[in-house]
Amino acid sequence: MAITDKIYVKNHQQLVSQLETSFPKGAFKGATMDILYQGEGLSKLDDATRDRVLDFAEDFLNCDCEGSPHCSCPERKFIGYLLELREQGLGPDAIVDVMTDDYMLYAYPGDVLSFLDSAVRTLEAAEQLADVDGRPEAASRMRGTRRNLTR
Numbered sequence: 001m002a003i004t005d006k007i008y009v010k011n012h013q014q015l016v017s018q019l020e021t022s023f024p025k026g027a028f029k030g031a032t033m034d035i036l037y038q039g040e041g042l043s044k045l046d047d048a049t050r051d052r053v054l055d056f057a058e059d060f061l062n063c064d065c066e067g068s069p070h071c072s073c074p075e076r077k078f079i080g081y082l083l084e085l086r087e088q089g090l091g092p093d094a095i096v097d098v099m100t101d102d103y104m105l106y107a108y109p110g111d112v113l114s115f116l117d118s119a120v121r122t123l124e125a126a127e128q129l130a131d132v133d134g135r136p137e138a139a140s141r142m143r144g145t146r147r148n149l150t151r
């Protein structure tokens with residue numbers, strides 16, 4: 001399962017009752033994106049919640065693909081956001097705190113940790129491929145990113 005399948009909407013029950021419509025707890029479930037992030041229920045949410053829901057929609061559900069937001073751009077962008085936080089030196093617990101502050105989302109720190117580990121392993125493998133392929137610049141760029149993720 002991808003990490004984006006393990007990102008959840010905080011205060012889910014409360015939001016369901018504010019919207020008077022049920023939607024899944026997973027932030028990247030199709031129905032959540034339709035109902036919570038693209039729906040007409042925004043006006044029913046309290047201000048603090050609405051701001052964060054709108055921020056999430058603006059930051060991640062903002063592409064022009066025909067199938068948007070069901071085009072996997074939101075997931076890809078969110079993964080970039082997680083990696084950026086890691087590159088800023090945050091650990092899994094702090095990353096979860098930040099996503100809660102920013103977007104009212106949460107995840108289990110253990111899931112974030114395994115995601116970061118596997119991102120580093122993926123980069124390692126890609127680095128080796130680039131070395132073998134004779135693409136030293138690509139390899140060194142990935143090495144730099146990996147160092148930032150593991151420091």
Ligand SMILES: [Zn+2]
Binds near residue numbers: 064071
């Ligand atoms: Zn898209």
